[in-house]
Amino acid sequence: MCSAKLPLPLIALAVATLFNGCTVTSEQSTPQAEMIEGFLAGSAVRYAVQDYVIEHGRLPASNQDLGLPEPQAYARGALSSVAVGERGRITLTFNERSGVDDGTIQLVPIASDPLYGVQWDCKTPSFEDIQSWAPACRFAPGQR
Numbered sequence: 001m002c003s004a005k006l007p008l009p010l011i012a013l014a015v016a017t018l019f020n021g022c023t024v025t026s027e028q029s030t031p032q033a034e035m036i037e038g039f040l041a042g043s044a045v046r047y048a049v050q051d052y053v054i055e056h057g058r059l060p061a062s063n064q065d066l067g068l069p070e071p072q073a074y075a076r077g078a079l080s081s082v083a084v085g086e087r088g089r090i091t092l093t094f095n096e097r098s099g100v101d102d103g104t105i106q107l108v109p110i111a112s113d114p115l116y117g118v119q120w121d122c123k124t125p126s127f128e129d130i131q132s133w134a135p136a137c138r139f140a141p142g143q144r
Contacts (some may be wrong), residue, residue, distance in 0.1 A: 019086045031078065031099040032133050038079030039134060042092040042107055049109065050118045059088030059109055088118070100126045105137065 001139045053059060060066050063084050071081035071093075078097035084090055090107040094100065103126030111119040122137035124130050130137045 001102065017076070029121055031097065034078035035094060035098050035127070036133060037077050038074075038082075038092055038094060038098075039105065041074050041076070041079060042082050042090055042105070045090050046107055046120060049084065049090065053088075053109075053112055053118055059112075060084055061086055061088075094126075098127070103127055105130070106132075 003082065026036055045066070048068060049060060052066055053060065061084070063069065063071055063082075066077075066084060068084070071083035074082040078094045080093045080095045080102075082090065088109040092105040093109070094103045102125070103124065105124045105127065108121045108123070109118045110121045113119065123140040124137060125139075125141055129137050130139055
């Protein structure tokens with residue numbers, strides 16, 4: 001049973017949700033809380049990309065390359081899909097519960113280093129306030 005309740009900081013709520021195996025209830029739900037839950041799913045896929053690079057020496061081009069389910073299998077809450085595309089780009093697509101129907105966040109591998117692994121750029125053309133809950137991400141209007 002999930003005991004996480006707002007007003008926990010949104011990241012704490014998302015972590016509690018992830019590790020307690022529960023979802024955000026309608027009383028607890030905010031667009032940001034549901035997006036963080038989806039963002040965590042995408043972050044887990046980043047590790048699969050990194051493992052793939054270590055094993056194959058190149059970036060994957062699809063969920064299938066990584067042995068992951070189809071993109072829509074990740075649908076939960078505000079998250080519609082998690083798709084791995086060309087050169088390992090991970091696209092998180094969100095539904096209207098995020099506040100922007102068909103909004104996207106992209107996790108783009110920008111470098112691979114044997115010591116530090118794959119480095120990532122996080123950007124979105126959809127969510128202007130992303131840095132308020134994901135400081136490493138940036139709003140990039142016009143980039144899809």
